[in-house]
Amino acid sequence: MKLLNLRQFTLAVVLTAAARPSYGAFQIVLDPGHGGTDHGAVHSNIKEAELVLKVASKLKVLLEKNPDIQVLMTRVQDRNIALPDRVKFAESHKADLFVSIHANAASDERAKGVEFFFQNNLPPDEESLFLASQENQAVIAANKEAHDDELSKKGDVAAIIEDLHRQNRMMSSLRLTQTLTHTWENDALASQATIKQAPFYVISKTSMPAVLIEVGFLTNPREAKRLLSADYQNDLAQKIYNALVSYKEKVDNSEAKTLN
Numbered sequence: 001m002k003l004l005n006l007r008q009f010t011l012a013v014v015l016t017a018a019a020r021p022s023y024g025a026f027q028i029v030l031d032p033g034h035g036g037t038d039h040g041a042v043h044s045n046i047k048e049a050e051l052v053l054k055v056a057s058k059l060k061v062l063l064e065k066n067p068d069i070q071v072l073m074t075r076v077q078d079r080n081i082a083l084p085d086r087v088k089f090a091e092s093h094k095a096d097l098f099v100s101i102h103a104n105a106a107s108d109e110r111a112k113g114v115e116f117f118f119q120n121n122l123p124p125d126e127e128s129l130f131l132a133s134q135e136n137q138a139v140i141a142a143n144k145e146a147h148d149d150e151l152s153k154k155g156d157v158a159a160i161i162e163d164l165h166r167q168n169r170m171m172s173s174l175r176l177t178q179t180l181t182h183t184w185e186n187d188a189l190a191s192q193a194t195i196k197q198a199p200f201y202v203i204s205k206t207s208m209p210a211v212l213i214e215v216g217f218l219t220n221p222r223e224a225k226r227l228l229s230a231d232y233q234n235d236l237a238q239k240i241y242n243a244l245v246s247y248k249e250k251v252d253n254s255e256a257k258t259l260n
């Protein structure tokens, strides 16, 4: 038998252990962005915080009907929650998936469509950085120095494990965003569903696979009108639901393969 080197051995252990942090129901944390005094983007008589809570609540209703899924929300009311508390909430429940829901705004009112963000290790493009800085306003580099310090104190094995965890999580997050984009493929808005990467606080600090969905642009008059309609909100929730279920099936299938 060929001996595994440390990195391969660690990879095997991490992939087995990290595939599912919890057993039993698949736990999804929905995170409606903003809330309370933080309205998020406000355009065309729509407050982002209100809109995303509606979409998330509709999605929650769909997920609750699925016996294999347990759904939790970082907020169910219009109230302030700090970004670190959203992350802590997901971590404390050992969630399998973190889905943050937001709505977009742009200086160009022609900008439209759904966007999916996941955290990558590659340098994000400038536009994404700008958007991330808008969504991260509440935190801005808080505790960064302390975190860097803590990392430098860790040993090699810990660093490798952390690196592999990050890679595993990144690939899962990418798979999740691809599944989401796929769900939009047969839609009239297909060409407008894009995958981007940006260091949003909530998707970079959570340890489970995570995605941030921008459901549309409040600054685009046609899209804003559509986003206000309950039918379109239902449609958004249904599409996200379909993608999450499809992602869960992929995870279940790959786990079954690992175990056999």
Ligand SMILES: [Zn+2]
Binding pocket: 033, 034, 040, 041, 048, 102, 103, 135
């Ligand atoms: Zn937002």
